[in-house]
Amino acid sequence: MAPYELPDLPYDYDALEPAIDQRIMELHHDKHHQGYVDGANSALETLEQMRQSGDYGDIKGVERNLAFNLSGHVNHTVFWENMNPDGGGEPGGELADALEEHFGGVDQFKEHFSAAAKGVEGSGWGFLVYDHVADKPLVTMAENHQNQTPQGVTPLLVLDVWEHAYYLQYENGRGEYVDNFWDVVNWDDVAQRYDEAQNADVLGQHTH
Numbered sequence: 001m002a003p004y005e006l007p008d009l010p011y012d013y014d015a016l017e018p019a020i021d022q023r024i025m026e027l028h029h030d031k032h033h034q035g036y037v038d039g040a041n042s043a044l045e046t047l048e049q050m051r052q053s054g055d056y057g058d059i060k061g062v063e064r065n066l067a068f069n070l071s072g073h074v075n076h077t078v079f080w081e082n083m084n085p086d087g088g089g090e091p092g093g094e095l096a097d098a099l100e101e102h103f104g105g106v107d108q109f110k111e112h113f114s115a116a117a118k119g120v121e122g123s124g125w126g127f128l129v130y131d132h133v134a135d136k137p138l139v140t141m142a143e144n145h146q147n148q149t150p151q152g153v154t155p156l157l158v159l160d161v162w163e164h165a166y167y168l169q170y171e172n173g174r175g176e177y178v179d180n181f182w183d184v185v186n187w188d189d190v191a192q193r194y195d196e197a198q199n200a201d202v203l204g205q206h207t208h
Helices: 022-053 059-081 093-103 106-118 174-181 187-198
Strands: 124-131 136-143 153-160
Touching (some): 093 136, 093 187, 106 136, 106 153, 124 187
Antiparallel strands (some): 124 136
Protein backbone atom coordinates (compact mmCIF):
# COMPACT_ATOMS: atom_id res chain seq x y z
CA MET A 1 0.00 0.00 0.00
CA ALA A 2 1.28 3.45 -0.92
CA PRO A 3 1.66 5.70 2.14
CA TYR A 4 -0.43 8.46 0.58
CA GLU A 5 -3.82 7.92 -1.05
CA LEU A 6 -6.36 10.19 -2.72
CA PRO A 7 -9.32 10.73 -0.39
CA ASP A 8 -12.87 10.58 -1.73
CA LEU A 9 -14.71 13.86 -2.08
CA PRO A 10 -17.29 14.17 0.74
CA TYR A 11 -19.94 15.34 -1.79
CA ASP A 12 -20.72 15.07 -5.52
CA TYR A 13 -18.63 16.94 -8.09
CA ASP A 14 -21.48 19.36 -8.82
CA ALA A 15 -22.47 19.89 -5.17
CA LEU A 16 -20.63 23.19 -4.76
CA GLU A 17 -22.23 24.91 -7.76
CA PRO A 18 -22.63 27.78 -8.44
CA ALA A 19 -19.55 28.70 -6.38
CA ILE A 20 -17.37 26.03 -8.02
CA ASP A 21 -18.28 24.25 -11.26
CA GLN A 22 -18.56 20.48 -11.57
CA ARG A 23 -15.84 20.25 -14.26
CA ILE A 24 -13.36 22.14 -12.11
CA MET A 25 -14.01 19.76 -9.23
CA GLU A 26 -13.56 16.71 -11.46
CA LEU A 27 -10.23 17.90 -12.81
CA HIS A 28 -9.04 19.36 -9.53
CA HIS A 29 -9.71 16.26 -7.44
CA ASP A 30 -9.14 13.44 -9.91
CA LYS A 31 -6.16 14.87 -11.80
CA HIS A 32 -4.39 17.58 -9.80
CA HIS A 33 -4.78 16.11 -6.31
CA GLN A 34 -3.98 12.62 -7.62
CA GLY A 35 -0.82 14.08 -9.15
CA TYR A 36 0.37 15.36 -5.78
CA VAL A 37 -0.36 12.00 -4.15
CA ASP A 38 1.62 10.21 -6.86
CA GLY A 39 4.47 12.72 -6.60
CA ALA A 40 4.74 12.34 -2.82
CA ASN A 41 4.76 8.55 -3.05
CA SER A 42 7.37 8.68 -5.80
CA ALA A 43 9.61 10.92 -3.70
CA LEU A 44 9.42 8.49 -0.79
CA GLU A 45 10.36 5.60 -3.10
CA THR A 46 13.34 7.56 -4.43
CA LEU A 47 14.52 8.36 -0.90
CA GLU A 48 14.31 4.67 -0.01
CA GLN A 49 16.45 3.85 -3.05
CA MET A 50 18.95 6.52 -1.99
CA ARG A 51 19.28 4.97 1.46
CA GLN A 52 19.86 1.56 -0.08
CA SER A 53 22.42 2.76 -2.62
CA GLY A 54 24.09 5.41 -0.50
CA ASP A 55 23.89 7.80 -3.47
CA TYR A 56 22.38 11.08 -2.26
CA GLY A 57 23.47 13.10 -5.30
CA ASP A 58 20.01 14.59 -5.97
CA ILE A 59 18.87 14.76 -2.35
CA LYS A 60 17.98 18.46 -2.58
CA GLY A 61 15.69 17.96 -5.56
CA VAL A 62 13.96 14.90 -4.12
CA GLU A 63 13.36 16.51 -0.72
CA ARG A 64 11.97 19.55 -2.53
CA ASN A 65 9.63 17.28 -4.50
CA LEU A 66 8.49 15.65 -1.29
CA ALA A 67 7.79 19.01 0.37
CA PHE A 68 5.90 20.30 -2.68
CA ASN A 69 3.78 17.21 -3.35
CA LEU A 70 3.06 16.21 0.24
CA SER A 71 2.07 19.78 1.08
CA GLY A 72 -0.21 19.75 -1.96
CA HIS A 73 -1.79 16.52 -0.74
CA VAL A 74 -2.31 17.84 2.80
CA ASN A 75 -3.70 21.18 1.65
CA HIS A 76 -6.19 19.63 -0.76
CA THR A 77 -7.31 17.02 1.77
CA VAL A 78 -8.24 19.84 4.17
CA PHE A 79 -9.69 21.98 1.34
CA TRP A 80 -12.30 19.39 0.30
CA GLU A 81 -13.48 18.95 3.90
CA ASN A 82 -13.51 22.72 4.48
CA MET A 83 -16.35 23.04 1.97
CA ASN A 84 -19.93 21.79 1.98
CA PRO A 85 -22.99 22.31 -0.25
CA ASP A 86 -24.85 23.53 2.84
CA GLY A 87 -21.96 25.76 3.92
CA GLY A 88 -21.70 29.49 4.21
CA GLY A 89 -23.22 31.61 6.92
CA GLU A 90 -21.27 32.42 10.04
CA PRO A 91 -19.22 30.38 12.51
CA GLY A 92 -20.36 30.03 16.11
CA GLY A 93 -19.08 28.87 19.46
CA GLU A 94 -15.41 28.92 20.43
CA LEU A 95 -14.27 29.48 16.86
CA ALA A 96 -16.34 32.66 16.56
CA ASP A 97 -15.02 33.80 19.95
CA ALA A 98 -11.44 33.21 18.78
CA LEU A 99 -12.01 35.15 15.56
CA GLU A 100 -13.46 38.00 17.63
CA GLU A 101 -10.51 37.98 20.04
CA HIS A 102 -7.69 37.69 17.53
CA PHE A 103 -9.08 39.43 14.43
CA GLY A 104 -11.71 41.82 15.81
CA GLY A 105 -14.66 39.80 14.52
CA VAL A 106 -15.75 37.38 11.80
CA ASP A 107 -16.06 40.11 9.16
CA GLN A 108 -12.56 41.40 9.90
CA PHE A 109 -11.21 37.87 9.73
CA LYS A 110 -12.88 37.29 6.36
CA GLU A 111 -11.40 40.54 5.03
CA HIS A 112 -7.91 39.56 6.22
CA PHE A 113 -8.18 36.01 4.84
CA SER A 114 -9.60 37.19 1.51
CA ALA A 115 -6.86 39.80 1.15
CA ALA A 116 -4.20 37.15 1.80
CA ALA A 117 -5.76 34.74 -0.72
CA LYS A 118 -6.17 37.43 -3.37
CA GLY A 119 -2.65 38.71 -2.71
CA VAL A 120 -0.77 35.46 -3.29
CA GLU A 121 1.85 36.07 -5.97
CA GLY A 122 1.33 33.41 -8.63
CA SER A 123 0.08 30.04 -7.41
CA GLY A 124 -0.73 29.35 -3.78
CA TRP A 125 -3.19 29.36 -0.91
CA GLY A 126 -4.85 31.49 1.73
CA PHE A 127 -4.72 29.84 5.16
CA LEU A 128 -6.26 30.12 8.58
CA VAL A 129 -3.93 28.10 10.78
CA TYR A 130 -3.50 27.36 14.47
CA ASP A 131 -0.14 28.53 15.77
CA HIS A 132 0.91 26.09 18.50
CA VAL A 133 3.67 28.40 19.76
CA ALA A 134 1.39 31.32 20.67
CA ASP A 135 -1.75 29.14 20.99
CA LYS A 136 -3.81 31.28 18.67
CA PRO A 137 -5.15 31.34 15.10
CA LEU A 138 -3.22 33.15 12.38
CA VAL A 139 -3.96 34.07 8.78
CA THR A 140 -1.06 33.13 6.53
CA MET A 141 -0.49 32.36 2.86
CA ALA A 142 1.55 29.93 0.83
CA GLU A 143 3.16 30.21 -2.56
CA ASN A 144 2.94 26.90 -4.41
CA HIS A 145 1.89 24.60 -1.55
CA GLN A 146 4.70 24.97 0.96
CA ASN A 147 6.61 28.26 0.65
CA GLN A 148 6.23 31.17 3.10
CA THR A 149 4.16 29.18 5.59
CA PRO A 150 5.34 29.15 9.23
CA GLN A 151 6.39 25.87 10.79
CA GLY A 152 4.53 24.43 13.76
CA VAL A 153 1.02 25.29 12.57
CA THR A 154 -2.10 23.24 11.87
CA PRO A 155 -4.35 24.17 8.91
CA LEU A 156 -7.92 25.04 9.88
CA LEU A 157 -9.34 26.70 6.76
CA VAL A 158 -7.58 26.73 3.39
CA LEU A 159 -8.41 28.21 0.00
CA ASP A 160 -6.66 27.09 -3.17
CA VAL A 161 -5.86 30.04 -5.46
CA TRP A 162 -3.89 28.14 -8.07
CA GLU A 163 -5.38 28.98 -11.47
CA HIS A 164 -6.50 25.37 -11.91
CA ALA A 165 -8.85 25.91 -8.94
CA TYR A 166 -10.92 28.58 -10.69
CA TYR A 167 -9.79 29.51 -14.19
CA LEU A 168 -12.29 27.43 -16.19
CA GLN A 169 -15.11 29.26 -14.44
CA TYR A 170 -13.76 32.63 -13.37
CA GLU A 171 -10.90 33.08 -15.87
CA ASN A 172 -8.59 35.68 -14.31
CA GLY A 173 -11.21 36.84 -11.79
CA ARG A 174 -9.56 35.41 -8.68
CA GLY A 175 -11.26 38.01 -6.48
CA GLU A 176 -14.77 36.87 -7.41
CA TYR A 177 -13.79 33.25 -6.78
CA VAL A 178 -12.43 34.14 -3.33
CA ASP A 179 -15.57 36.11 -2.49
CA ASN A 180 -17.82 33.21 -3.54
CA PHE A 181 -15.80 30.73 -1.47
CA TRP A 182 -17.51 32.05 1.67
CA ASP A 183 -20.82 30.65 0.36
CA VAL A 184 -19.55 27.07 0.70
CA VAL A 185 -17.29 27.20 3.79
CA ASN A 186 -18.07 24.34 6.16
CA TRP A 187 -17.74 26.15 9.49
CA ASP A 188 -18.50 22.96 11.44
CA ASP A 189 -15.38 21.37 9.96
CA VAL A 190 -13.28 24.46 10.69
CA ALA A 191 -14.59 24.56 14.28
CA GLN A 192 -13.74 20.90 14.81
CA ARG A 193 -10.21 21.45 13.50
CA TYR A 194 -9.85 24.47 15.79
CA ASP A 195 -10.98 22.46 18.81
CA GLU A 196 -8.60 19.60 18.06
CA ALA A 197 -5.66 21.90 17.35
CA GLN A 198 -6.28 23.85 20.56
CA ASN A 199 -6.07 20.67 22.59
CA ALA A 200 -3.02 19.23 20.83
CA ASP A 201 0.34 19.49 22.61
CA VAL A 202 2.29 19.55 19.37
CA LEU A 203 5.45 21.21 20.71
CA GLY A 204 5.46 19.65 24.18
CA GLN A 205 5.45 23.07 25.80
CA HIS A 206 2.26 22.98 27.87
CA THR A 207 0.11 20.53 29.73
CA HIS A 208 -3.48 21.53 28.98
